């Protein structure tokens with residue numbers, strides 16, 4: 001803590017700043033009330049205007065013009081109200097905690113004190129009372145140590161001398177902590193922040209961003225930014241701050257809806273949903289991989305990662321693993337590219353297009369059109385040309401059909417309503433014109449399903465085409481009969497409207513390359529959290545689907561929950577080779593902030609010795625490891641829950657899979673505070689939660705109990721990633737319960753890293 005007088009002066013400045021914010025807030029509140037009245041007023045008048053007599057043509061036109069004008073007025077008023085509401089929200093946040101940092105810098109002999117907070121605040125005399133944390137000069141707060149420092153501005157680098165760096169924790173207008181530091185952001189404040197209890201929502205880390213995290217947040221040069229960070233190193237936090245940073249710096253060109261975050265599940269989306277609003281920004285779009293794929297396979301069910309994981313645990317033969325590895329590789333996606341290149345000279349898998357239960361265009365006819373086009377055309381162009389020809393032929397048919405008797409008959413029997421719907425306000429020079437117009441509309445309507453089918457590429461059979469491709473793609477290390485059986489399985493899946501996860505991205509890639517479709521050019525930034533859950537093939541496809549997007553990809557290879565059983569090798573190297581034309585920046589985070597040092601050190605011991613992982617220096621109890629006979633397992637668990645509940649609002653019981661979670665839930669249900677969390681759960685209640693560890697990815701809990709960490713469940717070396725992920729969800733307390741015999745992964749660890757008990761009585 002600083003000298004009393006300094007503290008007093010700082011509190012006085014806080015008070016002054018808050019006074020100014022308060023004044024501004026009063027003005028804004030008044031403006032907002034006026035704006036609200038104005039909007040209501042216009043709306044009212046707008047309502048009255050529409051009631052004007054509209055029987056006379058001239059009146060009607062006048063009314064239309066007036067209505068248009070009113071509409072515009074309403075839009076302007078609503079926009080104004082929105083702006084004011086935003087300002088009000090920002091000021092209301094600032095009034096509670098106006099800033100968290102101060103830097104004193106000397107430039108050309110002149111020293112200035114700058115205060116840094118979540119948003120800029122300028123007083124009526126144009127003094128910057130608060131600088132936004134994203135302003136160029138604010139980077140000094142995160143990056144610089146005392147002495148000469150340089151910061152980047154749009155006009156180039158600027159050199160200054162950093163004289164002082166001060167940190168604050170201000171709540172309800174009162175300084176709770178204040179200290180000077182020479183470090184990037186000193187440990188003291190971080191200690192205080194990290195020691196707090198968790199919340200249902202993730203918090204922003206704006207006041208305590210660390211140097212490496214700042215590099216992630218402020219990177220503007222990479223097309224592909226890859227962040228490998230140990231569990232709890234702040235990857236997700238940093239990426240959310242990065243989104244806020246990018247939105248601030250590209251206000252004019254970038255909207256939140258031009259950014260998409262791929263998140264691991266809905267629960268996680270909910271967990272992070274408050275960070276951006278707390279920084280005064282709108283949330284970006286969020287999607288899970290399963291949602292993204294299902295959306296692109298309308299009508300088919302795409303296998304999800306969780307189901308596959310559960311299935312793999314029951315049965316996952318060696319050759320199936322080899323085939324899956326291949327399907328998820330760069331090589332497989334390249335094989336698709338090569339296949340598509342030669343597709344211009346081969347028939348492709350078209351469907352007969354049926355209309356009124358007979359083929360209107362047969363696949364043979366469609367292939368004749370396709371193969372009749374020049375062989376040197378690009379596949380996508382060729383497909384489009386084929387589609388255009390089909391549409392042209394359909395139009396020709398419509399032209400012929402309008403003269404047929406059934407159409408004339410139909411016109412004769414049209415009801416008044418249908419006639420009105422077709423003709424609308426239109427006027428015609430002659431009765432013949434009117435007749436021709438209506439006839440065309442009737443025929444177009446009749447053929448609409450066929451037109452839709454062509455428009456939506458239903459004449460292309462992607463599943464069969466994929467099987468044709470597979471037939472050409474058997475790798476040397478797979479026996480041909482095994483490969484063929486796999487192709488039969490793919491066909492069978494398709495019959496049952498199902499797509500397995502490892503086939504999904506390749507099928508879409510093949511479809512898009514052949515049809516030149518499926519690309520979204522509007523998205524400018526993509527963020528992919530938990531990168532270890534994605535295959536290289538999926539990355540290639542996602543990159544293809546969003547060609548203009550810069551990618552930020554983050555994750556932790558030690559938390560490879562879903563593919564550790566069959567994937568080996570260096571994912572990041574493979575990823576970089578899959579993006580040969582992109583500018584790639586890589587950042588590695590090795591310090592873990594989430595848990596106490598004893599928990600982090602325990603987790604670290606599971607990983608290979610050479611793993612770089614540093615625990616943040618926060619004290620806590622050693623993890624508890626309990627071995628219990630099966631018939632006492634529930635009693636042991638209950639004791640442990642009671643013990644932890646005395647200290648924490650939330651205790652998460654994590655299991656290896658859904659089945660164990662479910663069984664446990666059934667055994668514990670009489671207690672109504674226990675919630676079973678499943679894949680479809682969208683928010684986290686407080687109390688006792690039971691969930692499979694893979695649903696806890698990315699989340700954190702005050703206390704974690706790993707249940708059934710036994711020889712039978714975590715017996716293999718490949719279970720290390722699962723166990724590591726489980727352990728690293730805990731912030732303050734961790735207990736592992738092994739039934740009958742503990743997992744050998746735990747017994748192999750140095751006994752100094754945990755406290756152990758053998759039975760219920762000893763564990764209390």
Ligand SMILES: Nc1ncnc2c1ncn2[C@@H]1O[C@H](COP(=O)(O)OP(=O)(O)OP(=O)(O)O)[C@@H](O)[C@H]1O
Pocket residue numbers: 190193194203205208209210213229230231232233234235236237238555556593594697698699700728
């Ligand atoms: N600079 C920081 N200041 C304060 N808290 C931080 C900081 N960095 C990380 N944290 C905290 O550490 C915890 C872990 O952060 P986060 O969830 O972003 O890590 P992660 O690397 O995504 O973790 P994981 O891979 O294990 O899911 C969070 O509670 C976060 O608020």
